[in-house]
Amino acid sequence: MSAEEGASTTAEVERALAELVRATGAHIGVVYLLKPEDQTVRMAFVTGVSQRIAMPWSQVALAATVPVAEAARGRPVWVANHAELARRFPRTALALPYHVAMSAVPLASGGTRWGALLQMWPATHAPDLSDQETWAIDDGASRISGLLLRAMQEGHPLRPTELRTVSPPLARHAEPGAELTERFPEGTCALDLDGRITFLTKHAVDLLGSSREGLLGARLWEALPWLNDPGYENSYLGALFSRLPASFTALRPPDRWLAFHLYPDATGISVRITPCEAPRDDVDPVLMPTEEPARPGNLFRLLHLSSTLTDAVGVEDVTEAVTNQIMPVINAQALALVTADEGRLHVLGWRGFRGDIAAGFDRLPVTADTPVVRTILSGEPLFSTDGDELRRTSPSVRMDPDKSSFAYLPMFASGRTIGCCVLGYDRRHTFSLDERAVLTSLAGVIAQALERARLYDSKNQVALGLQAALLPQELPKIPSLQVVVRYLPATDGLDIGGDFYDLIRLDDTSAGAVIGDVQGHNVNAAALMGQVRTAVHAYASAGASPDEVLARTNRLLIDSCSTLFTSCLYAHLDLRDNRARLATAGHLPPILLHPDGHTEILDVPTGILLGVEPQPEYRTVDVSLPPGSVLAFYTDGLVEVPGIDLGRSIDELAAQLGEGDPRSLESLSETLVRCAERTRQSFRGGDDIALLLIKSERE
Incomplete structure (x- = not known):
């Protein structure tokens, strides 16, 4: 088989992926191919985002508990929103903290598993796939699997050696529209799917305090030192992946605050830049709603700190990592880790709650009507902005009187809820949708770390016991x-x-x-x-x-x-x-x-x-x-x-x-x-x- 024929098969896969995305209305489509020798699935084709942005998700272990790996193992996955993603796949939810719905289906034909097909939609998608979408996904997966089988039979199997980007739709408008945007009092610029500036108005140049030459073709957070924080790029990524509007505020030194409003579509993102007032001191710094000025970087610090749980070995290590390193970043003043075993609650560790209150959780039967038990039994998080109201609705439960707001987060691992992570706040705390999703994801990661730690402790006791016996x-x-x-x-x-x-x-x-x-x-x-x-x-x-x-x-x-x-x-x-x-x-x-x-x-x-x-x-x-x-x-x-x-x-x-x-x-x-x-x-x-x-x- 000639190189030209191999390139033709590759082009056919690209075309099939592009046509599938158009048929389903998805804004991101990815073909992952299995690499049997190292038991991974690797991204081979992607549309809707650039290679640079796709790279962090370009490879996953076949045994991992993530949607793509599950699909590659033969099990289709549908996740309707980020809250469901946080509950079922907490690590994926933390790595992809954006409001999306996703489908992952196997690619298989001729008795061979090739990999997985992933698609994403905005989280505004209906809770279930429509019949038309389901048919299109099945047809597209079958078509791509057939192409992969044919390539193997003809002697040039497609390998995930190089990530190929399928081009987005052509831009709908040309340069003549520029005079229209120049008339607006605010600044306007356009970003492509890789975050680079493709167009900006004179007002945008003036507000950003730079030159047109220094900005065109660059990324905002790379061209401007005062935007060089991961949180600002994350706002762009949030809009890109979710295809939903996003916004953030930033301080242009020495004292000028600017608001950035991002509006995405399939070809890129339009950005509106306006002067604004400084954020209030009492604004919660963790993942503020888009209408509030957010302080950047907290999400990324949270993701970094959650990785410390990977290194935690025993249950004591996990508890210490959560209370010492993660709790301060999520801005909670109190935390308790509670598990359920043999019909009773067990407190693994706490900080910030009164000792008698935390001890009151311990040995409590799972038949008790408390927020902790309700969260464990239902598997659904409970957020209470008004602690007094929660006390009125649960009069028989002792709650720390010094705390004004609470979050009860299910710790979900191995297909079941193993416990509850309780957060307490000294001041009234409003939980945004983004924050709820991240906290739920974090509780899932804590649960998985605890599950590993408990298994480690059990194995360690067996090992030490065996050594002692011999x-x-x-x-x-x-x-x-x-x-x-x-x-x-x-x-x-x-x-x-x-x-x-x-x-x-x-x-x-x-x-x-x-x-x-x-x-x-x-x-x-x-x-x-x-x-x-x-x-x-x-x-x-x-x-x-x-x-x-x-x-x-x-x-x-x-x-x-x-x-x-x-x-x-x-x-x-x-x-x-x-x-x-x-x-x-x-x-x-x-x-x-x-x-x-x-x-x-x-x-x-x-x-x-x-x-x-x-x-x-x-x-x-x-x-x-x-x-x-x-x-x-x-x-x-x-x-x-x-x-x-x-x-x-x-x-x-x-x-x-x-x-x-x-x-x-x-x-x-x-x-x-x-x-x-x-x-x-x-x-x-x-x-x-x-x-x-x-x-x-x-x-």
């Missing part, structure tokens, strides 16, 4: 030996570590000590760790020498066909003669603290890791263990530091051991672990730490 609950008390162990897991979700240790009573005058580290951080590593510890314990208890213990354990791993390797250090402690016989399978060398205070890094013949070769050779070494000496076993989490030689780190550990007080193994172990933790935090390390200190006391 390690000895208590070490045996052995005469003439003082033993202290420290174990610090670096667990993240189910990333379970494989460090292990044990102390084994052999008879009245001997004991065994072992430490090791299984490769990896997962359930398989933890399970193998349990097997290795059990095997070492069994072989040592049967009287095997250190080299035999390692050899037999290695054979067990080879026979089990494990793909994980294990380091292990085993010592047979002769308490009668004050000696130790050691063997190692690739583990870090032990350190001996002598009674006179000097330390020695013991040279144990290194054997190969367990589970690598069927018949490796492990050799032993005998060392003196005089009374008062301390033998230190440890894993790499205690000494490994990125960018620092391991030998140097072991030397530093030996020096720290020598500087400690051997009379108290507890304080000595705490000192060593504390130093390692500080290093790990500095270098963002994440490995487990295991430390076993053994002090000989027999004279």
Whole structure:
């Protein structure tokens, strides 16, 4: 198939998209194509907005909970307005905070899924698609899917490698209309679909305080430093995406306020510029109605702060992020996060409400007639500008008397309402439509973050519990030996570590000590760790020498066909003669603290890791263990530091051991672990730490 024929197919898809948009009356149309190798859907064709403006939405993960991804997975989506978008797809609503209705349908043919077809209308659209619109969408999706199938069959499948823009309709008027606009007392300019100025009157030039040459072909917020705030561009984007009028005010330095009124259509946006008065100090800065002067940037700060929830791990982190970072931006003076579990409410956290009021939510049955319960059961937000009226309608509910307005926002996740976010305001607060939509979206994002956090906390508890169960609950008390162990897991979700240790009573005058580290951080590593510890314990208890213990354990791993390797250090402690016989399978060398205070890094013949070769050779070494000496076993989490030689780190550990007080193994172990933790935090390390200190006391 020639390049010309491939270009012809591309042109046919562009034409089909343009004709579909005209048939449905949509003002934006997008074809997303599936990219199977990285499980994403990518924007391939767009009409109604420029490439630059479309780019933030040009790629989404196939598994994401967004309309386009759901359609690409085979499920059509219709969203009638932004409020519904905020409830069902809160992340999309925050990323696309404009008053639109949208349809997303699958593109599929010949048993192959190609991607998704997205269209947008103003939010003034009817609650449902008409029969004619439905037919046109089905026909257009079928037509585009057929073109994609044909392209594949002919050997030139269309790939989402380059975003192509389908041209908007031609402008309806030419330059001769300019004299008409010049007669108006206000300034007038025209912006194209990329926000660039294509026309402006002399009055507009004068009001903006610039030159015609400096403005034509530029974007207002780029050409004028005092309009260089994301909030002003967002007003343009709001009008562009919703095809509804919008307005904002801005201060032209030093003291001149201007009002900008935006009127969009399919070819661009007309802007009327008029002088106005300074905004009142009592105007709420969050997403003011279009008739009020809005302060720019708050929406974008809110979007930025909501992204902090993505980094929050546990429930406590989510609660802290909401109360400390998001609450101030939305200008609320009080906030409570309330969930519903097992028929009762549970308060996860609050700020700004009186303690007794917030505590009154806790353990309240979901049968109670309260705004919180009504919001959870209905899944619909409740906004009360007049707190006194709310108290009259709910006389049995205790409400903070210091708050004048309230918002009860459903926290919707996993197809259900999991709780309610309660906002309180010290002064009377009027909730605009835009603000209601954003707050509802934000509550949905909080809900999804909480759902992830609760899952993380649950998995983390399972991981820590599994680790604890696989390690000895208590070490045996052995005469003439003082033993202290420290174990610090670096667990993240189910990333379970494989460090292990044990102390084994052999008879009245001997004991065994072992430490090791299984490769990896997962359930398989933890399970193998349990097997290795059990095997070492069994072989040592049967009287095997250190080299035999390692050899037999290695054979067990080879026979089990494990793909994980294990380091292990085993010592047979002769308490009668004050000696130790050691063997190692690739583990870090032990350190001996002598009674006179000097330390020695013991040279144990290194054997190969367990589970690598069927018949490796492990050799032993005998060392003196005089009374008062301390033998230190440890894993790499205690000494490994990125960018620092391991030998140097072991030397530093030996020096720290020598500087400690051997009379108290507890304080000595705490000192060593504390130093390692500080290093790990500095270098963002994440490995487990295991430390076993053994002090000989027999004279």
